[in-house]
Amino acid sequence: MSDGAPKDAALREPVGTDAPRREIRRFLRGRGRYVADIVLPRMLHAAFVRSPHAHARIVSIDLAAARAAPGVERVFAGAELAEICAPLHGVALHRPGHKSALQPIMAVERAVWQGQPVVAVVARSRAEAEDAAERVAIEWERLPALVEAAAALAPAAPPIHPELGDNLAFAFEIEAGDADRAFQEAAVVVEQRFDFVRQTPMTLEPRGLIADYDPGSESLTVHHAHQSPFQMQDVFSRHLGLPEHKVRVIAPDVGGGFGMKLNVYGEELAVCAMSKLMGRPVKYLADRLESFVSDSHARDHRVTARMAVSKEGRITAMEVDDLAAVGAYGMPLRFNIAEGMMLITMAGAPYAFPNYRARTRNAYVNTNLIGMYRGVGIPLACVVGEALADLAAERLGIDPVEFRRRNYRRKESLSGATPGGVRLAGTSFDACLETLVRLMKYDELRRTQAEARRRGVYYGIGIATFVEATAYGPPYYGPSEARISTQDGCTVRLEPSGVVRCVTSITDQGQGTLTGLAQIVAATLGLALEDVEMIAGDSAISPYGGGAWASRGMAIGGEAALKAAQALRANILDLAATIAQTAPDRLDLRRGQIVNKDTGAAVISLADVGKIGYFRQDTLPRDFDVQLSATRSFVDNGAMCYMANGVQGSFVEVDPESGFVKCLGQWAVDDCGRVINPMQVTEQVRGGIVQGIGAVLFEECIYDPQGNFVNATMADYLVPMASEMPDIFVEHVETPERSTALGAKGIGEAGLIGAMGAVWVAVNDALKPFGARMTTQPFTPERVLEAIAAARRGTRAGK
């Protein structure tokens, strides 16, 4: 069949418009349907008893009182569930030396972080399950805990998992060019330490699932607040020994993911195992305190880095040394090494310099596991590169904007890889920077800053250039043997009345991806947006695929939707041409009509095509093959990732008396390739920016030396609130990805990446008159005052 689609069909409206999301109207009426809202017949509720200690041996467990408690059906210790559920093992096979102990889904014999699940209670109600959980008596023998990476890697440190020999999870080094010589010959060398403390992603909806094992059909259906139903179908199938076609994972509305709901959690497998053993639906909803101690954490990196610069202000070399504490086990499938690897491969990526040396070392400690969180290691790479660039510019007396202009990787240097091994084709640093300078009125802000300093008001301006690696593909996940599908698929079906249903393997936790896919399908088929309905989040009904991570929804899922819609379009035009006795290439689809491509005259309505195609095939030639559904998948076999980029600017005020930092304005210019829906792209940037500001100014998981997480409540772990956040202005530069027809790259993480860099630099810009420098996140008032006081004492603020 011929493809009658004009080459640019996907670019017609409603592509490129600010279409509102269809699901938003449900959310605004309280009609969201999250896991917590789902009730199944004979459903039971699980509560977990978690380890109160960071490291302790289980001497004995007494479940008698819990089993006798009202409403209790079953109580399980870890050993019982381990018999029917294989342990987790988060190791990337393509990274020699990466190691992890086997992780039982609940602690058996020993707990290795505070919050590790130990016992599960299943009862008629959540309240009764929690009541009974309090009656579980566990005798513990406390063991010494390791909390800091440096302590865990000390030669005398006892291995947390003796079978591993030591606590080194992974180490990796990069050496490119001649860094030693570059540093010797440099006009200026700047060096800084960076403490990126531990964070928790904190989705507003806690994790949760309902596992529903039906002994009759020997099948497991899981309603799961998760970003990748396909991944979890695979995990549940393999760990529980169930045939894959008997496992169905459905993600309903999900109240935020940010990467955290991409990970694999032992207690979620335990809920499935218990449902299988009991033959009844079991629901588990983490409460907020459990979220703090068991949702995957992020960051926890101590970095020392330096940069060599010539007297002309050109970067000649960088050196980055990263030490990370990655928790007690390797994160299954997504790996605890990703942050460190991205940090050392992406640091300084926007800049052209030939000499590079970097190292990451990842240590096991007695804290919660590190997993995926928005940006992974790239925000840290951005901070390291931008903070050093600003220091070097200051030392040379060059304006920070001018310094970046001198150092960007441009076309002539973009063809090869960076010293970190990253390929940067299709980036637009200059266009983004010049747009930003105009958007934020950079020169005027500098004058405002200078004038304010004379009045004793300390403004800071920060500029951060960043890359966002999106849609990590088969070359990344394939060799790791992680069974992560980097393809996505889409089925588009014409309904008899001329409207369309579209089933995608992409999932959406609020990003607007599904609306974007609907825009692509509507544009390709000449339909109004409201005539396309999206269905997603069910591992049993869409083509096999991935889901939401690495900002891949539009790049991969959008391309699949485009291909499926183009195929359906060709089929529709073939049928219409047969009915109208013309050639398909004379026809076009516009506004629900098949029209003459040249004159625009109506030929037949889509509804009439649907009627004939589904109900009056008797009027068609006997050999005509009616196909009014089309399924296509897309994967870019050879693409490690796509490379989006952007520049952000921050304007802050630091009060040297109180130490408070106030964000006064934030500007972002982003190039995510083809923009399908500018409003959704802008909102992704804004949401990411606020998480980036939170990282720099507020967020910190505080563990005491015994491994107790001491601020694990929403009142004590601070995140940004409306009053603390600035207005955020966003513009778009579009450099379409050249290897796909759609040209989208991705936008989910850019806001966070750039904001961390820009705010770090801006606060330190404000502190320059004091000679003070912030190097430890978050920049709390106390730490700001310490830094100023340390500078006044004439010592370098070390913390």
Add this chain to the structure above:
Amino acid sequence: MTPRDPEAGFTVEIDCTVNGVRVRRAVPARQHLVDFLRDELELTGSHLGCEHGVCGACSVLLDGVVVRGCLTLAAQAHGKRVDTVEGLSDSGALDALQAAFARHNAAQCGYCTPGMLLTAHELLGAGRPMSRAAIREFMSGNFCRCTGYHAIVDAIAEVLERPSSGS
């Protein structure tokens, strides 16, 4: 109920009005209002985000005032009027806010949204003009982890600027 857990078995008769409908029930004395609404009345629009009174996702109106459904006991609703996002949607009280939130994409995952709307409804009820900074201050009892707040402020400011709308 066992004697060891007297509080678990102790019930209280309540008589209240929920979204305009009279409701009489025996509720466990320890049951929170949001659990009563969600589990007993199947009004799942109010969400549990923290269960310790910080995040605002469980906000409902008690006699017209925004309260935390996770800190209010169901028993405290006795003799009072309770309004949730479902009732205020059906009555049209939130029409202007809902339209503005949709236009500005002031909700992403949707989990904080009912609480945001109820707090914004209370803000509009004050009936006075507000700067963006004042809107931000007023809304600072409600967490949103997705939007970055800008669009929420835009949406509320837009409704505020149009007289006779939203209240």
